[in-house]
Amino acid sequence: MAEKHIVRVTDVTKHFDLGKIVVEVLKGIDLTIETGKYISIMGPSGSGKSTLFNMIGGLDKPTSGKVFIDEVDIAQLDAYELAWLRCRKIGYIFQTFNLIPVMTALENVTIPMTFAGVSHDESLERGMELLQLVGLEGRHSHRPSELSGGQQQRVAVARALANNPAIILADEPTGNLDLKTGEDIIQLLKTLSSSYGVTVISATHDYKMLNVSDQVVWIRDGRVDKIQERSELEIRTGGLGTVEAEP
Template sequence: MEHAIVRTTDVTKSFQLGDHTLEVLKGISLTISTGRYISIMGPSGSGKSTLFNMIGGLDKPTSGKVFIDEVDVAQLDAYELAWLRCRKIGYIFQTFNLIPVMTALENVTLPMTFAGTGSDEANERGMELLKQVGLDQRYHHKPSELSGGQQQRVAVARALANTPAIILADEPTGNLDLTTGEEIITLLKQMSIERGVTVISATHDFKMLNVSDEVIWIRDGRIDKIEQRDELNISVGTIDEK
């Protein structure tokens, strides 16, 4: 069996809304193996984002367990969680979330700085990453001087800064037009293949399906179905026919 990078066992999550309790996740167990490209799909309000935040170590389950690289996230203290977020996981956001006061290169090297990498090495590796995403010419530009697609490319480079095991992408194409969105998807897929990094993305962009190894459909706080790549084409076909 392949090594499981993320494993959840019977995860539930409830939120207290005034008097009543809202159960967002109703028992989710899944295993994600290393190096795959996973899409989590589901309508808004399905609990997709909540599950996604659990997997990313950003939120703790009400019951059940989340293991990242076989470590129980609930057992970690603040320092260990910070280490996990810095070294193991790379985050990509729908709204890009580059630090507005920093240049592209500084944004890419920031996680390395947090990880304790020296300036020279960080700059060198940062430039290399920017080159891989095709933005080495614009390293000294601020995010406000870059287009949406370019900002997201910088964000991809930043997510790869500390060679993480997992890249978590939350609707990475949500704020981009069709072509630019496709470019980012291709870039993510390419990074996943070249670097063997596990990509997990929450999305309702059907373009994502074409590159995914596995699609997890969430509906009403439960796993609706999990489809592998070979089964996928069929269901995409049916969607197209509608």
């Protein structure tokens, strides 16, 4: 049986033209991501990790090569279709949480549903369910400034799930959280990924992520260095040997 690939990246390069010099950030990346997996993209800063990540999220277009999300070539999409894709297919989680500061937790969770054309009552109901799912019942009327970092990230997770996306893209989701809260968020993402079949793709430096990842993609110097399945990680290193191996 053919496995379904939610993301397919073929021979992608990305150059940034900085006037006098052209920086090659990605130098030909091939990658396929299966539906329902929990993927971590790892790599040192400057490796092109974020650029690849933005490409997968439809936030940036490749210089050459193709990026398919759910078998749709994102280079072919116009502004409306891209907005639709971001709204319906992809849920974003940011390092800096990025909740809308003037809105309450519930309103933050319901905006993507408003964009998707869901009726007001229905979105409120689903918003409350989602907040409950991430463990924030009773906090729906709080503004982001009245919530802790971990709670804000939980709201962001609920918001990312609002339109039942196929992919959740998490950019360093634990980067601004302490150890314990970070682990809670990782566990939450893992639970959601396994119970809803959502593909979670996260760019990260955080080695706590390795324990829950089905697959780890190492990026180095604009190329895929290696792709490790979870079993390999555990057998070889138990998580930390690989850490030492990295500069």
